[in-house]
Amino acid sequence: MAYRNYSGKNGFVYFLSNYNRNVLYIGVTGELDKRILDHKFGQGSKFTSKYNLKILLYFEEYPNINEAIEREKQLKNWHRKWKFNLIKKSNPELKDLWGQID
Structure with a gap:
């Protein structure tokens, strides 16, 4: 699948x-x-x-955004345990990080 190039726009x-x-x-x-x-309001x-x-x-x-899309694809192929290990490295208590977004 081809994605448009959104050069200059950060991706998450x-x-x-x-x-x-x-x-x-x-x-x-x-x-x-x-x-x-959007997610918080359903x-x-x-x-x-x-x-x-x-x-x-x-x-x-x-x-x-293109780099973020590539990373998303990679992470979606990971095992569940690997995903939680990644999360727990920076958020060991699995807290809501909503307040930490700049």
Whole structure:
């Protein structure tokens, strides 16, 4: 699948979870703060709405959206345990990082 080149626009890969931290979602966006607000108000994807995924557990920033898309693809192929290990390296208590977005 080909993606448009959004040169100059930062990209973000992020993990969301529910309150029990037993469902994970990986997403990509160019505007992390706006996208997380969408999820928090139930206006994200159907999957995140269905499973009430509103807790931001992890995010990575990239210089452009294309790099973020590539990273998202990579992470989606990881085992669940690997994903949680990545999250726990920077967020061992699995807290909502929403307040840490600049």
